[in-house]
Amino acid sequence: MTDLLYSVEAANLNAHLFRITLTIAKPQAIQTVSLPVWIPGSYLVREFSKNLQNLTAQQGRRTAAIHQRDKCTWDIACKPGQPLVLSYEVYAFDNSVRTAWLDSQRGFFNGTSVCLRVHGQEDAPHQLQLIAVKSQPDWQAATGLAPVKTDKKGFGLYQAQNYDELVDCPVELGAFWSGSFVACGVPHRFVVAGALPSFDGERLLANTQKICEAAIRFWHGPGKAAGKKTPHKNYLFMLNAVHDGYGGLEHRNSTALICKRSDLPRPNGPKNSEGYTTLLGLISHEYFHTWNVKQLRPDAFARYDYSQENFTQLLWFFEGFTSYYDDILLRRAGLIDDTTYLQLLGKTIAQVQQTPGRHVQSVAQASFDAWVKYYRQDENTPNATVSYYTKGSLVALCLDLKLRREFKNDSITLDTVMRGLWQRCKAGPMREQDLLDELHARTDRSWQAEIRAWVHGTQELPLRELLEAHDIQMDDEASPMAQRLGLRVAEGAGSVQVKAVLRGSAAETAGMAAGDEWLGLDVGTKGQGGSWRLSKLDELPALMGQERVLTAWVARDKRLLRLRLTIPALLSQWCLKAPTSRASGQWPGP
The missing domain is CATH 2.60.40.3650 (Immunoglobulin-like)
Structure with a gap:
């Protein structure tokens, strides 16, 4: 005993x-x-x-x-x-x-x-x-x-x-439901609680097996011995299916997941619904953490102090780079195509671009402040901070694309840098300098300027330049009304609730505030366009016609306020499209 x-x-x-x-x-x-x-x-x-x-x-x-x-x-x-x-x-x-x-x-x-x-x-x-x-x-x-x-x-x-x-x-x-599979010789088990009877467990197992095999081969190579090199000898997925929920938490040889029941695959259902693709991305993300954060970990986590915060500036790497690879591994596993991958990438870019806090806080600072900012979000969060998940993934994208552009082959990419870091640091903690040293060792040049600007600075990342260099078509499309106005809202039961007002936006200029209920509007400077009840932001174009000025009626603390709002010109957001042809190694696809 x-x-x-x-x-x-x-x-x-x-x-x-x-x-x-x-x-x-x-x-x-x-x-x-x-x-x-x-x-x-x-x-x-x-x-x-x-x-x-x-x-x-x-x-x-x-x-x-x-x-x-x-x-x-x-x-x-x-x-x-x-x-x-x-x-x-x-x-x-x-x-x-x-x-x-x-x-x-x-x-x-x-x-x-x-x-x-x-x-x-x-x-x-x-x-x-x-x-x-x-x-x-x-x-x-x-x-x-x-x-x-x-x-x-x-x-x-x-x-x-x-x-x-x-x-x-x-x-x-x-x-719970339980199933198992073997990936590269490593036994895996998947248990699901709360699933509906129509749940297609065999499909979930088959897709998860592909993700695990792609991850194992990423870290340990394509050979038959790859599974013998993994840090885990078995692995357990635990998924809780609920009416409404999403999230995951990584562990050394297991992960706890939560998803909507409606996101689970169903027999004879669509091959990849948006919800199921999101679930597969979550599975990919948490499994990648088996290497990147559970083994290859920041020096601040060399020994956990369970009594207080454990601060690190490296979450942009451990969470951001993992977020970069979770969708890439879905593509390499054949679970999504190029179009879907670029749609997911475009969504990440839009999320960062719609966050004014990216000009206020560096992604290294965001990592350090996770304890008081990222996990304690409020109405000012998008104005004061940036996500180390999303911007960190774009830092990884820029680094990968720049490596591929400079060396124009598959021998020096972010993949090889990650594997080099694994060999360099798997037996001990990792520092930012280790990433710089690994990049220098593989490219024979310093990358301090890029890391300083992209990680410790607040200027825009060179996304357009690097994507266009890899023949990724970047068409502009009209942005949603909420983005044009600089609002984050919740809509339902015929009501528009303001959740956040973005810095420097038309909504902020008009005087809108988080917590307002937008009830209706008078169209035109003198209301000559009529007065209307508002239940969804997407109704605005039809209600306004050619007018660009309106009076917004909002309720705040039981008071009715009239706010003059000028609708800005159409904003555009990127729509990424794959090139019609590409050479091997041009961009991080399969």
Whole structure:
């Protein structure tokens, strides 16, 4: 038996309570334990201890005294030589990939939400006991942890080498669908909770297998031995299908995903709906993280500090470059064509161009500020910050296109740089200088000017120049009305709700503000065009005719305001089209 054993029981499904019993065989005289305040991969202090309750401590028949040191840390006074048994409950009602969930239909948890860290023994082996739920005989259990002794349904004893591994292997519980496949010799399992009966599991498995094979070959080459070089010997996908939701969180040999039920493939359904393509991109993104952030990781994450923020300026690389490759791997796996790939790329470009904050904050600063800005978005977010996902992916695009333009072959591309970084840094943390050194080693020139401008600066990226150099056609098309006005809105039930007003926009000049409800309009400077009720922004062109000035009626804090709004000239956004022919290596397709 290991010195550290966590027994997890679904104690009360309707009250959403897990009960955890932690046995510490060799406690210190004053044994300190704590619960993480954040989970790696999601850069926000979430205060998981708020859900912990009824903590008790026993040594045999003796109750040990507990002193709470701070919001998430406890000291227990122990007698030498006696095992310490801690018991506590965790409230689990967050149906996301980040924390824990429990009801009569499903259970799920990350170790950071339920497993106290035993200070001084973090590097010792840890074991996890999953107790079967008697009231739910059809439930199963799935986790990326190594089984020690488990039953056919997955309940029983699992082993982790240390605390980091324990909390990096989430657990799925329930009557889920399960399927498996082998990619380059590596076993993979896919479990899906909440799917409709019409769900096409075989298609999801086949498509995911192609993604995994493309990723493994990207990192380890096309040979038969590629699968023997992977950092994981098996892999688990856990997907929670819900009415409305999207997201994923990477782990060392698994990932937790959430998607809309309607995005899952259906027998005899469309080959690739927009929603299903988005889901495949999410799968590709999280799987790519197995290498890029879980193994090849920033120096700030060399050893996680679970008690506070772990700051790094490199999320533009670890999230942005992963975002660049997630769609490329779909293309290389044959799951989308050139047209769809360029549509996805064009959408990313539009998202960045419609963010005034790109002129305010560099993508390196955005990485560092993720803890207080990206994960705490409000109505001013698009004006003050830029996404390290989207702009970071465009930095990768520019770097890749520039490498391909300069060397005009497949021997020096961003692909080869990434593989070089893997060899250079897989045994240790990565710094920005490592990327610069790898680029210099492969090209015999400095790339500091590009990284300084693209990553640490706020000027526009040279997208048009580099795309046109690779014969990517860039037609302009009219932008949506919301973009012309500089608004982000929510429409529904005959109402236009203003969510954000972009800096320097026509809407800002008119005096619109987040929280306004746009009720209607008077057309023309004197209202000679009539007064109209507004239910959707796309109605404006028909209501206005040739007029370019209107009076907007908005409701703000129960007051009706009349705002003079001048509609700007038509704006255009890029529409990317593939060249009719291309030489090998011209642009990052298959």
